[in-house]
Amino acid sequence: MKSDRFFLGIFLLLSSVIALFLMVPLGKLFINTGLLSIAKTLTEPEVMDSIGLTLRTALWAVLFVSVTGIPLAYLIARYPFRGKSILEALLDIPVMVPHTAAGIALLVAFNDGFVGRVFSALGLEMIDTTTGIMAAMMFLSAPFLINGAKEGFKKVDVKYENVARTLGASPMRTFFSVSLPNARGEIINGALMMWSRALGEFGAVVIIAYHPMVAPVLIYDRFNNYGLSYSAPVAAAMILVSVILFLTVRLVNNRYGK
Amino acid sequence: MRGESDLLSVRDVTLHKGAFTLGPLSFDVPEHSYFVILGKTGSGKTMLLESLAGLQPVRGQVLFGGKEITWTLPEERGFGFVYQDFALFPNLSVRDNIRFAGRFRAIEDAEALFEDVVDFLGIAPLLDRRVTHLSGGEKQRVALARAIYSRPKLLLLDEPLSAIDPTFRTAIMISLKQIVTRYGMSIIHVTHNFREATFLADRIAVMMDGKILQTGEAEEVLHRPNSLAAAKFLGFKNILPASVLGIAKDRRLFSVNPNAILFSRHRQDREHCLECTVEEIVIQADINKVIARVGDRTLYAKLPKTMFDKLKIAVGEQLYACIADADIMWLPEAVALEEAS
Structure with missing residues (x-):
């Protein structure tokens, strides 16, 4: 009994150090700023436009990766093929590179040369456009959704799919009626991770598109030009909106996803 | 040669999976019969069933009702499949699991069949439950109902009794035997248990290391094994x-x-x-x-x-x-x- 208490005491002490470290800055930001100031900031058109733009482009990025990355995750989870482990490692690289370097890489790949000209002909410009912002967000956060979906599909027993086929479902209908619903939890978690990561993207976005300003760029811009007291309410407002949305999706998923 | 009443004919079927080779296998399953494939764990029984269902591509020839189906897609074969662990869809209720085939093909007299299957297998109280909360025996009955509801001509059962409490086995074996006449289908049942085979089979194939050692009428195979390995596997002692x-x-x-x-x-x-x-x-x-x-x-x-x-x-x-x-x-x-x- 005594050793139990000692063990729990040590673990509680160590846990509280990191928990406080993670929570104190956010708490302090809200306390210092005050709810009134946050509410007032949220009425500023520039702030609202910026937060709206951030949420919108991050959502588009998530939707684009849902359509393209979920099939990729399924292929990786289901089929053995040559170079699969190399592909899996390559998909994780964007998470590891410095974000400004990723921004430069995106510019080199999609703004110049043949690919850049093709994009341009299609009306897709990178510099200072929402397309560019979406590309920057997507490049750095897509692995969260792809990996989440991959783990989800790995947990779906291939026998469910086999049985569905014998019951008359084509491969596509098997995917939508059995594979996807049973991997849904992990996919939604991956999408939430990707979305929250995309909302906070600064390094790559600022290289590609300073304007129109997404919230992280606006916070940086105000901090640089006007100081802490002018940027803190925007930061607090952005965090508040993200947390509310994040918790709502989680709650809905937990309530109806089981 | 295919007999007049053979529903399924397997001719020189082979399948390679890593170091394991299934076949070459040849056997016939008559119409309205209970065919048991008896083999030890790892003898390739599940692989064989998946091949017959079209889930694994094979070499050789598979004929169903005289028509070649070697390359026919699983969804077009119309075979029912019940896995050892039943593979019920966790995202669906018991009712929706059973009715699953109805989403993809027209089921003749669907309502009457649904009522009959539910009554036959005694699963009415389970219909609105989630499949994750069922016992092994309940899962097995739901998996059987799901397969029967798709009106297959041939039902493939992969060790269907291995996860069942021994006290319920005899009752379930009686139900399995009744399926053939009640729903007018043939059954291929793979198992490692020769007592199951003795009770259920009209015909038996003894399988070992991916090959069929002996096939024939149940009485004949059970009493006159044609090899030492078959004899030992069929429970012959001394x-x-x-x-x-x-x-x-x-x-x-x-x-x-x-x-x-x-x-x-x-x-x-x-x-x-x-x-x-x-x-x-x-x-x-x-x-x-x-x-x-x-x-x-x-x-x-x-x-x-x-x-x-x-x-x-x-x-x-x-x-x-x-x-x-x-x-x-x-x-x-x-x-x-x-x-x-």
């Missing part, structure tokens, strides 16, 4: 040469049921009384097992407690093991030749 009985010219092997051996200190009024030495005694709850040496062969017997206590058998003792002619089962000559080689 496989011994005729010379043990003092029949020198006969090259055949015989088998004797361990329960039919009578131990005695004197020669008994039975056709064969063999001198033996008790080597080992295994005490169990209801019976005792006695392992005795007869010449250079080992004899394995099961004795009721009462007889054991009466004789007070001890290790190292010299006794007579007496066997009646009626309890001797002679194996085909081919088995003896196989052992000799």
Whole structure:
């Protein structure tokens, strides 16, 4: 009994150090700023436009990766093929590179040369456009959704799919009626991770598109030009909106996803 | 050649998976029959069922009702499949699991069939439950209902009784047997349990290491195994040469049921009384097992407690093991030749 208490005491002490470290800055930001100031900031058109733009482009990025990355995750989870482990490692690289370097890489790949000209002909410009912002967000956060979906599909027993086929479902209908619903939890978690990561993207976005300003760029811009007291309410407002949305999706998923 | 009433004909089917090779396999499944494939774990039984369902591409030829279906997609074959762990869809209720096939194909008299299957398998109280909360037996009945509801001509069952509590097995085996006549379909049932095969099968195929050792009418296969491996797998104990009985010219092997051996200190009024030495005694709850040496062969017997206590058998003792002619089962000559080689 005594050793139990000692063990729990040590673990509680160590846990509280990191928990406080993670929570104190956010708490302090809200306390210092005050709810009134946050509410007032949220009425500023520039702030609202910026937060709206951030949420919108991050959502588009998530939707684009849902359509393209979920099939990729399924292929990786289901089929053995040559170079699969190399592909899996390559998909994780964007998470590891410095974000400004990723921004430069995106510019080199999609703004110049043949690919850049093709994009341009299609009306897709990178510099200072929402397309560019979406590309920057997507490049750095897509692995969260792809990996989440991959783990989800790995947990779906291939026998469910086999049985569905014998019951008359084509491969596509098997995917939508059995594979996807049973991997849904992990996919939604991956999408939430990707979305929250995309909302906070600064390094790559600022290289590609300073304007129109997404919230992280606006916070940086105000901090640089006007100081802490002018940027803190925007930061607090952005965090508040993200947390509310994040918790709502989680709650809905937990309530109806089981 | 395909018989008039054969529903499924498998011709020289092979499948390679890593180091394992299935086949070449050839056998026929008659219409409205219960066909049991009997084989040890790892003998390729599940792989064979998946091949028949079209889930694994094979070489060779698979005919269904005389038509070649070797390359037909699983969704177009119309075979039902029940896996060992039942593979019920966790995202659907019991009801939606059973009705799953109705989303993809038109089911004849769907409502009447649904009611009938639910009634037959006694799953009405489960219909609105989630499948994750069912017991092994309940899951099995739901998986069977789901397969039957798709109105297959052929139902493939992969070790369907292995996850079932032994007390319910007989009742479920009776239901399985009834499916053939009640729903007018054939069943291929794979199992490692020869008692299941004895109860259920009209025809049996004995499978080992990806090959079929013997196939035929259940009675024939169960009583006349054509190889030593098949005999051992079918539960034949005490496989011994005729010379043990003092029949020198006969090259055949015989088998004797361990329960039919009578131990005695004197020669008994039975056709064969063999001198033996008790080597080992295994005490169990209801019976005792006695392992005795007869010449250079080992004899394995099961004795009721009462007889054991009466004789007070001890290790190292010299006794007579007496066997009646009626309890001797002679194996085909081919088995003896196989052992000799």
